[in-house]
Amino acid sequence: MKSKSQKNKKHEALKIVVVAPDLDVQDMGDDHAVSQAKRSRALRIGLLESGFNLIATLPADVFLSDRIHQLQPDLIIVDAESEARDALEHVVFATRDERRPIVLFTDDNDTTHVRDAVAVGVSAYIVDGLSSTRIRPILDVAMARFEYEERLRDERDDARHALQERTVVDRAKALLMERQGLSEKDAFTKLRKIAMDKGLKMAEVAQRTLDMADLLS
Structure with a gap:
């Protein structure tokens, strides 16, 4: 305290x-x-x-x-x-x-x-x-409310970003499964290995895979 x-x-x-x-x-x-x-x-x-x-x-x-x-x-x-x-x-x-x-x-x-x-x-x-006695509690509550709402905003943004990343990875997996005849597990493993080898996030590798496919299509 x-x-x-x-x-x-x-x-x-x-x-x-x-x-x-x-x-x-x-x-x-x-x-x-x-x-x-x-x-x-x-x-x-x-x-x-x-x-x-x-x-x-x-x-x-x-x-x-x-x-x-x-x-x-x-x-x-x-x-x-x-x-x-x-x-x-x-x-x-x-x-x-x-x-x-x-x-x-x-x-x-x-x-x-x-x-x-x-x-x-x-x-x-x-x-x-x-009155001066009201100012302190009013500002305390305002700060607490703002901080709480900012945390909620950050959590929503994080959740939205995570959903976007999962969607990109799922699309990349589906692409590898279709064009290389891989199972879902193998497609996931391949994306993960590339990400680990290159020091990238899986979502970044997945997006690059999709971008390359668009260029070659």
Whole structure:
């Protein structure tokens, strides 16, 4: 079991980028802008008070992808209200090649986009409530969920790849059985021997066998 100091060290190493509007409110009479800036500021203070490593706050613009690639954060927080959907689109585009856990904090009670947000990779969709005591468990759960989903994704990819390899080997065996009159066992043994002699995977030898057959046909 990890000690409290070990857990805190883990959080300090976690690099976080917040995607949020500018805190500089031009019109102090704009209650909506003032409220949003106050809420956003509270989130950032809460992150720092909870021991997280807030490395940057970025606007949701066309340069976001390049900035995220340069900073290489471990987790991205989208702090948005009515423009949450637009901000998410920028973040999803920015992380399409390098997946990262995404947490959305919003005061917008319209949750009709929750399902879509989760579908595009949001690990946690949090409506209202930004007390510092809630931030740590929320991010812990978001990280755990992201890691779990990534493991499932890897397992699915591995299973799909293994199935593809078995299919190629089966096709190569069938080809040898047809053209060289070998039994299934002998065809398999021949492919395996070639793979061992050349230091290749059986699937690679099988694919080369199929490719050669196509060239000679």
